[in-house]
Amino acid sequence: MTKRAERRTDALSKERIVETAIAILDADGENALTFRALAARLSTGPGAIYWHVADKSELLVTATEAVITHAMTGVTDGEGPQENIRAIALGVFDTLDAHPWVGTQLSREPWQAAMLHVFEAIGGQLQAVGVPEHAQFNSGSALVSYILGLAAQYAASARLLLRETDRSAFLETVAAQWTSQHDAAEFPFVHQVAAQLPEHDDREQFLAGVDLILTGIRAQQA
Amino acid sequence: MTKRAERRTDALSKERIVETAIAILDADGENALTFRALAARLSTGPGAIYWHVADKSELLVTATEAVITHAMTGVTDGEGPQENIRAIALGVFDTLDAHPWVGTQLSREPWQAAMLHVFEAIGGQLQAVGVPEHAQFNSGSALVSYILGLAAQYAASARLLLRETDRSAFLETVAAQWTSQHDAAEFPFVHQVAAQLPEHDDREQFLAGVDLILTGIRAQQA
DNA sequence: ACCTGAACACCGTTCAAGT
DNA sequence: ACCTGAACACCGTTCAAGT
Numbered sequence: 120m121t122k123r124a125e126r127r128t129d130a131l132s133k134e135r136i137v138e139t140a141i142a143i144l145d146a147d148g149e150n151a152l153t154f155r156a157l158a159a160r161l162s163t164g165p166g167a168i169y170w171h172v173a174d175k176s177e178l179l180v181t182a183t184e185a186v187i188t189h190a191m192t193g194v195t196d197g198e199g200p201q202e203n204i205r206a207i208a209l210g211v212f213d214t215l216d217a218h219p220w221v222g223t224q225l226s227r228e229p230w231q232a233a234m235l236h237v238f239e240a241i242g243g244q245l246q247a248v249g250v251p252e253h254a255q256f257n258s259g260s261a262l263v264s265y266i267l268g269l270a271a272q273y274a275a276s277a278r279l280l281l282r283e284t285d286r287s288a289f290l291e292t293v294a295a296q297w298t299s300q301h302d303a304a305e306f307p308f309v310h311q312v313a314a315q316l317p318e319h320d321d322r323e324q325f326l327a328g329v330d331l332i333l334t335g336i337r338a339q340q341a
Numbered sequence: 342m343t344k345r346a347e348r349r350t351d352a353l354s355k356e357r358i359v360e361t362a363i364a365i366l367d368a369d370g371e372n373a374l375t376f377r378a379l380a381a382r383l384s385t386g387p388g389a390i391y392w393h394v395a396d397k398s399e400l401l402v403t404a405t406e407a408v409i410t411h412a413m414t415g416v417t418d419g420e421g422p423q424e425n426i427r428a429i430a431l432g433v434f435d436t437l438d439a440h441p442w443v444g445t446q447l448s449r450e451p452w453q454a455a456m457l458h459v460f461e462a463i464g465g466q467l468q469a470v471g472v473p474e475h476a477q478f479n480s481g482s483a484l485v486s487y488i489l490g491l492a493a494q495y496a497a498s499a500r501l502l503l504r505e506t507d508r509s510a511f512l513e514t515v516a517a518q519w520t521s522q523h524d525a526a527e528f529p530f531v532h533q534v535a536a537q538l539p540e541h542d543d544r545e546q547f548l549a550g551v552d553l554i555l556t557g558i559r560a561q562q563a
Numbered sequence: 564a565c566c567t568g569a570a571c572a573c574c575g576t577t578c579a580a581g582t
Numbered sequence: 583a584c585c586t587g588a589a590c591a592c593c594g595t596t597c598a599a600g601t
Contacts, residue, residue, distance in 0.1 A: 273564095
């Protein structure tokens with residue numbers, strides 16, 4: 120009987136550690152990612168991880184960048200720059216939807232490394248749209264901020280929805296909270312919007328905002 | 342010699358706890374807020390806090406809401422709805438700048454309670470601008486997402502800048518990192534923008550984005 | 564060079580005991 | 583009703599010791 124050939128093929132490496140960390144984050148959320156859990160999954164001790172990764176912050180930064188970089192590769196092959204920008208936006212949106220923990224990283228500083236990939240992708244399309252160079256920084260900043268900001272907020276909701284089966288029932292609960300906890304006289308807009316919440320579509324609303332900014336950018340050029 | 346009169350005036354209360362928590366967060370950042378530190382500052386034991394606050398999450402949510410609510414009161418007394426929206430946006434911006442830890446709360450779910458205050462303030466102005474009711478939800482969502490998203494990102498930078506005295510030197514360092522860590526051929530837009538980073542103005546760029554969205558909203562109505 | 568795992572310092576939270 | 587502070591369970595990180 121020969122030993123199983125693959126038994127020790129799986130030497131520890133930064134890639135494998137980050138990969139496993141992402142798997143834990145996706146499956147069980149941020150709180151589940153501990154060095155002990157990670158080490159157990161890698162059949163090693165917690166100390167071993169520190170040989171490949173400086174600390175938990177670096178682990179999260181690297182995991183975030185891996186996910187975002189993957190999302191940004193090959194999304195800009197569409198018919199035109201406007202469609203490409205929408206594709207980039209949706210790519211971020213769907214990625215944060217699949218990996219809600221990435222949204223939490225947004226407010227941590229070194230996230231910038233991952234953000235630059237989105238920035239670059241958007242910027243290239245802005246040039247294609249014909250935005251003058253002096254306006255590209257502001258336009259790009261507005262688009263990237265909107266995309267990441269809203270995607271992160273939806274990701275937070277997605278995290279709450281994790282164990283919820285019925286989406287519209289969940290949204291009705293949220294709307295009910297909004298209206299019950301806030302006086303109608305003091306919060307008329309919240310009440311008006313709460314009524315539309317259950318049947319609204321996250322992706323559609325997200326894209327509507329992108330289009331709003333794109334319209335603004337075009338109008339500014341004219 | 343009489344006892345100091347005020348010695349035991351300061352009974353524990355949720356308000357006082359939240360107030361002290363905000364002071365710690367502002368002064369020393371998120372990591373400095375522990376129940377032990379908080380208790381020490383309040384001259385009591387960590388257990389006492391749990392009589393007034395359910396857990397750390399509730400403490401952070403309450404602190405966030407206190408700060409945001411304060412920022413949203415009385416900002417909409419301007420000359421017109423457009424100016425009011427800009428004032429709301431700047432109010433959020435400056436608040437997150439003064440309390441950078443609030444930005445981190447953005448991605449936590451119950452932040453929504455605080456967000457609704459911003460949403461309500463924006464919504465009221467959108468009606469005044471004349472945005473048709475069916476478009477108000479999307480327009481409001483876009484504005485609020487942009488405002489909170491970008492403000493949170495700047496807050497993250499502000500946290501890094503905490504101990505930095507020279508702002509433009511700091512931005513030059515960031516720009517240098519961008520260009521050195523990212524190939525010019527692969528990241529042309531990042532390189533172009535890095536050159537503009539040191540002399541760009543956060544508040545101006547932030548407002549430019551708000552104006553871009555407002556322009557889009559107006560153009561959509563026509 | 565790379566891994567092991569016990570040990571350290573620290574944290575959120577609980578709870579029996581006090582007033 | 584409200585506070586005290588020791589105790590519990592758990593975590594990130596370190597490091598002497600192994601291979």
